[in-house]
Amino acid sequence: MPSSLPTSLRLKAENLSCERGGRLVFKDLSFELAAGELAALRGPNGAGKSSLLRLLAGLNTSISGRLNLEGGEADTTLAEQSHYIGHSEANKPALTVRENLVFWQKFLGGGENLKSLSAFNLEALADDQALLLSAGQKRRLALTRLAVAHRPVWLLDEPTVGLDAASLVILQNHIRDHLKNGGMVIAATHAELGLKSAVNIQLGKAA
Amino acid sequence: MQQFANPARFLKIANAALPYIWSITAILFAIGLYGALVTTPPDYQQGETVRIMYVHVPAAWLGLFIYCLMGFFSAVAFIYRHPLADAAAKTAAPLGAVFCFLALVTGSFWGKPMWGTWWAWGDARLTSMFILLLFYLGYMAVWSSIDEPTRAAAIARIVALVGVVNVFVVKFSVNWWNTLHQPASVIKMGGPSIDKSMLWALLTMAVAYTMLFLALHLVSMRSEIAARKLRQARLIEIGNR
Amino acid sequence: MLQQALALITRDIVLARKQGGGLGTAFGFILSVMVLIPLATGPDQILLSKLAPGMMWLALLLSVLLTADRMFQQDFEDGSLDIMAMGKLPFEIVTLAKTIAHWITVSLPLAIITPPLGLLMSLDISQLPILIVSMITGSLALSLLAAIGGAVTAGLRRGGLLVSLLVLPLYVPVLIFGVAASTASLGPSSSTPALIVLCAITLMSLIISPWACAAALKAYLR
Numbered sequence: 001m002p003s004s005l006p007t008s009l010r011l012k013a014e015n016l017s018c019e020r021g022g023r024l025v026f027k028d029l030s031f032e033l034a035a036g037e038l039a040a041l042r043g044p045n046g047a048g049k050s051s052l053l054r055l056l057a058g059l060n061t062s063i064s065g066r067l068n069l070e071g072g073e074a075d076t077t078l079a080e081q082s083h084y085i086g087h088s089e090a091n092k093p094a095l096t097v098r099e100n101l102v103f104w105q106k107f108l109g110g111g112e113n114l115k116s117l118s119a120f121n122l123e124a125l126a127d128d129q130a131l132l133l134s135a136g137q138k139r140r141l142a143l144t145r146l147a148v149a150h151r152p153v154w155l156l157d158e159p160t161v162g163l164d165a166a167s168l169v170i171l172q173n174h175i176r177d178h179l180k181n182g183g184m185v186i187a188a189t190h191a192e193l194g195l196k197s198a199v200n201i202q203l204g205k206a207a
Numbered sequence: 208m209q210q211f212a213n214p215a216r217f218l219k220i221a222n223a224a225l226p227y228i229w230s231i232t233a234i235l236f237a238i239g240l241y242g243a244l245v246t247t248p249p250d251y252q253q254g255e256t257v258r259i260m261y262v263h264v265p266a267a268w269l270g271l272f273i274y275c276l277m278g279f280f281s282a283v284a285f286i287y288r289h290p291l292a293d294a295a296a297k298t299a300a301p302l303g304a305v306f307c308f309l310a311l312v313t314g315s316f317w318g319k320p321m322w323g324t325w326w327a328w329g330d331a332r333l334t335s336m337f338i339l340l341l342f343y344l345g346y347m348a349v350w351s352s353i354d355e356p357t358r359a360a361a362i363a364r365i366v367a368l369v370g371v372v373n374v375f376v377v378k379f380s381v382n383w384w385n386t387l388h389q390p391a392s393v394i395k396m397g398g399p400s401i402d403k404s405m406l407w408a409l410l411t412m413a414v415a416y417t418m419l420f421l422a423l424h425l426v427s428m429r430s431e432i433a434a435r436k437l438r439q440a441r442l443i444e445i446g447n448r
Numbered sequence: 449m450l451q452q453a454l455a456l457i458t459r460d461i462v463l464a465r466k467q468g469g470g471l472g473t474a475f476g477f478i479l480s481v482m483v484l485i486p487l488a489t490g491p492d493q494i495l496l497s498k499l500a501p502g503m504m505w506l507a508l509l510l511s512v513l514l515t516a517d518r519m520f521q522q523d524f525e526d527g528s529l530d531i532m533a534m535g536k537l538p539f540e541i542v543t544l545a546k547t548i549a550h551w552i553t554v555s556l557p558l559a560i561i562t563p564p565l566g567l568l569m570s571l572d573i574s575q576l577p578i579l580i581v582s583m584i585t586g587s588l589a590l591s592l593l594a595a596i597g598g599a600v601t602a603g604l605r606r607g608g609l610l611v612s613l614l615v616l617p618l619y620v621p622v623l624i625f626g627v628a629a630s631t632a633s634l635g636p637s638s639s640t641p642a643l644i645v646l647c648a649i650t651l652m653s654l655i656i657s658p659w660a661c662a663a664a665l666k667a668y669l670r
Contacts, residue, residue, distance in 0.1 A: 088527025106455035361667035
């Protein structure tokens with residue numbers, strides 16, 4: 001990962017409203033996030049946590065409000081500067097672990113040499129087909145995408161699902177490093193991530 | 208355009224205009240049918256069967272016209288993202304399909320005495336009309352197979368726009384195909400040489416058909432808007448639970 | 449940008465090879481049609497040789513059509529399209545790359561293997577070269593138009609029938625000019641004009657298809 005990161009990064013969301021299936025999921029949501037900060041996304045089922053993350057990832061268009069990433073690369077959208085780990089893991093079962101990662105590295109513009117295999121300790125599984133992996137291992141493969149190319153913003157939707165204790169620690173370390181290098185992370189979790197969040201975004205009624 | 212964009216205002220205008228449109232439709236049909244069935248002379252070649260033309264040709268015109276209209280509404284919806292334009296395109300489709308079907312059936316009735324067969328693939332117009340009907344069916348199938356309305360609308364727009372481009376390519380292809388397989392015995396239906404004594408009745412019928420479409424379209428848009436309101440209310444109710 | 453598109457095309461080709469199915473099944477389908485046609489029309493050699501080019505085009509486009517509904521479905525379901533839609537590569541290029549991969553793995557091989565099967569239908573052997581040329585020319589259009597159907601139904605559990613209803617009318621011009629180009633060499637006129645129109649149709653599909661696919665898939669990603 002490059003060491004010189006823009007530290008003046010700032011994500012501003014003002015009065016976001018989001019619609020899904022003709023239903024207003026949330027409205028007038030505003031928050032701000034600075035470089036090096038973690039935002040925890042909380043709320044009950046159906047409150048719109050996934051919808052908000054997909055909105056930030058540019059997959060869903062908000063019906064009103066403003067969303068702006070200041071201090072990032074010029075002429076690039078927020079989506080282009082973000083990693084998104086959703087419920088679907090975007091792994092191809094027929095390809096090996098290495099082939100999956102090499103593809104994403106090329107596609108996301110992360111250069112030629114694959115160094116990310118070790119990010120979630122997948123070296124031993126490198127040449128196995130992804131369909132042979134357990135649920136937790138598949139999750140680790142998806143999370144390894146965070147390491148194949150650099151993106152200042154990480155959008156994580158329930159990243160801890162299926163992870164064992166050791167892998168959870170690895171994820172925490174990656175997030176900590178990313179924040180230390182001036183990145184920002186927005187994560188939706190039911191379980192505690194075990195990290196101090198600078199911003200709490202509450203959707204729906206507090207549980 | 209903007210004054211129709213608000214559903215409430217649209218409903219107000221539609222409700223006020225509908226009685227007049229219905230009356231004009233009825234009057235035009237009375238005049239047109241009288242002309243078509245009574246005053247106009249029988250064709251010197253085709254005899255009385257030429258009267259099918261007054262039902263067939265306007266239906267065919269409308270079948271094509273409504274498809275273009277649907278494309279126009281879809282383009283408006285695509286550019287301005289206005290839900291009312293989606294509703295307009297959606298409700299126009301079944302009406303267009305009916306006119307298209309009517310044109311095919313009457314064409315077939317007309318074909319029997321003229322060609323001696325119910326259907327002749329040698330007629331490029333009828334063949335294109337047939338494919339046009341398939342486009343209508345495909346467009347309607349998109350609306351009915353996608354549950355979520357906003358998603359269905361977004362997909363239907365694209366299908367309609369691709370379809371409009373393709374309708375003209377199909378028309379060109381079928382015409383070309385027709386000259387390739389030059390059929391000797393087919394008489395062209397309603398060719399360019401229509402006598403003036405027939406033309407006024409044909410045009411009156413065409414306007415009557417258009418007014419009928421306008422009236423039916425306004426009615427079905429009205430019920431589409433009502434159905435949407437109902438859905439919205441139910442969603443809010445679920446959200447509050 | 450080219451490198452990313454190439455990476456995607458390569459991945460899809462590797463996937464097609466590893467998962468198998470697509471091409472082999474489509475070829476089996478064409479073979480069965482070739483058997484059924486003579487059984488339906490009777491063994492009259494003159495009739496069959498007259499029907500051959502048209503029937504083979506029909507078999508080719510139906511077999512391509514059968515593969516259409518899977519074109520984007522897997523990438524949509526496993527979330528790959530989400531990541532691709534976020535990247536710097538324009539989404540139209542993503543869909544075009546996937547379509548090109550489909551052409552390389554399905555339509556193009558079918559367009560090459562199908563014409564020799566015409567010998568089963570008493571096809572005049574002198575017609576073989578022009579049939580191959582016209583099928584290869586038209587095969588890209590077949591993939592591009594199938595992609596529209598695949599994208600429009602990507603999120604539907606059972607999109608197969610809908611794909612047929614949407615794509616078959618789109619195939620009408622390809623069929624007309626493809627068959628015309630393949631049969632014209634028998635008559636006095638040469639097949640060049642039909643081939644040129646077939647190229648024009650392919651180019652037109654090349655413009656419309658990526659835009660339509662991208663727009664339709666984005667509606668599903670929402």
